[in-house]
Amino acid sequence: MKFNSPGQIRTLAGFMSENLLMTSFYLDNDKSRQNKKEIAVSFKNLLNDGRTRLESMDLSKVRRESLLQDLDKIGRFGAQSLPVWNAAGLAIFACTGARFWEELALPRAPRNHFIFDRSLYVRPLTSMLDEYRRICALLLDRQEARWYEVFMGEISLLDSLKSDVPSRVREGGWQGYESKRIERHIDAHLHDHFKKASLKTFDLFKKNQFYWLFLGCKEEYRSDFEPLLHPYLKERLKGRLKTDSNNTKDKILKQSLEMERKFKAEEETALAQSLVSELEKGGRAVSGMKEVLRKLNTWEVQSLVLSRNFAAEGTACPKCHYLYVDEVRCPVCQVKTEKVQDIVHESVHAALDKKVQVRYVTPPSKLDRYGKIGAFLRYKV
């Protein structure tokens, strides 16, 4: 299945088993940087590492059996399907004991990862999804309009429109009153066409909820068309596409992706800056793993902001599921806590459970000086 929606992450994050552990497997399958043989070697190494790790783990018979079957199944998948896997990334989530198996095609390469844990390791997916925005690219001409959706590195045609606008050909005899009348007639047609295009854009927005609107049209049409857009769309009108007579899908995609990267980087810088400003004025924000976990445990976090690839060890209470940096005993329940490999991953899971937004900042950034993690709070500290 292609990875392309937050719903898939929610399903994976919500998958639970009372007494089994789960396997999460990520493979960098980017063939522009490595050949098929190198990928096959990485795959084998990952699998061997997994096997070695499994042997050293202290597990009940049922747990071990299920994980061993996961490994076998992934091994078989590698032999059969890896040679024909085209996506830049592969993710497999398995818990054979609970009859769970899901393979996802990823739009870009992840880091190679093999993880056994109490829950499925979805953090790379949340980070990946956060890199992309749903974009509507509108190509507007005086008789035509085409709408494309650009999302996760791909482009598809959403809709198109053709209107009957007479062309502006001036002929010898047109002068004075008659010429003006014809011009007005053409302008009315053009206005009508733009009006239709703006309404259709709003319909598509209601259906697809795109984040940014990129517009490609002649400079002279902008001042006529843009005021016709619904206020929601005016807010989202972000980029201007260059247009020429043979705008192919590929060209539009390339331009859109370049703009997306640029705007996304600007957005991340602004996000890190607004967190730092809030922290400095002692407003509704905290930083550092310890403080963030404390606020996350007590449902006070509104959105989590973290540096991509940041990971750290921690502990979790098996009873109340509170997360800690280093508590050996849960201060709330007084029971012994369990060690977790990546507390940042656990905090992302907790955030997803609590419907808290998770946002990423690509390092280096201002977040680095604040423990690589921060949170906006619902209430003032």
Ligand SMILES: [Zn+2]
């Ligand atoms: Zn507890």
